[in-house]
Amino acid sequence: MLRDITIGQYYPADSVLHRLDPRVKFVGTIVYIISLFVFQNWGYLLGTAFLIAIIVLSKVPFSFMIKGLKTIVALLIFTMVLNAFLTPGTILWQWKFLHVTEEGLIVAAKMGIRLVYLILGASILTLTTTPNKLTDGLEALFKPLKALHVPVHEIAMMMSIALRFIPILLEETDKIMKAQMARGADFEKGGLIAKIKAMVPLLVPLFVSAFRRANDLALAMEARCYHGGDNRTQMNPLKYERRDHIAYIILAVYLAASIIGRVLFKW
Numbered sequence: 001m002l003r004d005i006t007i008g009q010y011y012p013a014d015s016v017l018h019r020l021d022p023r024v025k026f027v028g029t030i031v032y033i034i035s036l037f038v039f040q041n042w043g044y045l046l047g048t049a050f051l052i053a054i055i056v057l058s059k060v061p062f063s064f065m066i067k068g069l070k071t072i073v074a075l076l077i078f079t080m081v082l083n084a085f086l087t088p089g090t091i092l093w094q095w096k097f098l099h100v101t102e103e104g105l106i107v108a109a110k111m112g113i114r115l116v117y118l119i120l121g122a123s124i125l126t127l128t129t130t131p132n133k134l135t136d137g138l139e140a141l142f143k144p145l146k147a148l149h150v151p152v153h154e155i156a157m158m159m160s161i162a163l164r165f166i167p168i169l170l171e172e173t174d175k176i177m178k179a180q181m182a183r184g185a186d187f188e189k190g191g192l193i194a195k196i197k198a199m200v201p202l203l204v205p206l207f208v209s210a211f212r213r214a215n216d217l218a219l220a221m222e223a224r225c226y227h228g229g230d231n232r233t234q235m236n237p238l239k240y241e242r243r244d245h246i247a248y249i250i251l252a253v254y255l256a257a258s259i260i261g262r263v264l265f266k267w
Helices: 022-038 041-060 062-086 100-129 131-141 143-149 151-183 192-223 241-265
Strands: 093-096 099-101
Touching: 022 041, 022 100, 022 131, 022 241, 041 100, 041 241, 062 099, 062 100, 099 100, 131 143, 131 151, 143 151, 151 192
Parallel strands: none
Antiparallel strands: 093 099
């Protein structure tokens, strides 16, 4: 299950999406997330078509991306059940104080679609962009905030390192679990509470490993005379190309179609 988390991982491939400027992909991800909350009914067909097109262009296997959804199944079910039972409206089923409404089922379906599409859309960003490009893209987008004395480079670096450490910590957790299972630990036995209690012994070695890796990273950066973003240059400066401008135009058309469809056609 831990190996199924795809957010934070990079999938190397030779695709148009991989070659796009990271700033375009950041903006595209934000635009897609905004569109998910603009859609109401039939607009989700447009969002689905856009997502399918992006997945095809990325050349990332769809089966690999679907693996990332396994880790949110519990959250997805919990969210949908809450919406189905707590949304007032026309009652379809009732037992004592519990009741399911027609409006609740509709809201639950929309929330489920939004959550799934949000995870897939965010995964495409990290799957097609290296950590270095993520850092450069974030720093370039937040550059205007430097006028307000915001440490843009440091914030971008921290966010990039955090994303990069997700798969590393998951791999470390998997190793610790296997080591403890070899010594007789059982992480599958019992109910939900028992499984949660069984995970507690993982926290101490995991935190020790995380702090050790953080310390090693700090020492490595200090040994290389890293002093933040002041007066630093990039080996490969970001530069917009023709495909990036075309991508911006496509994103603008997609967002405009989403808003116009919501306003005029109530989709």
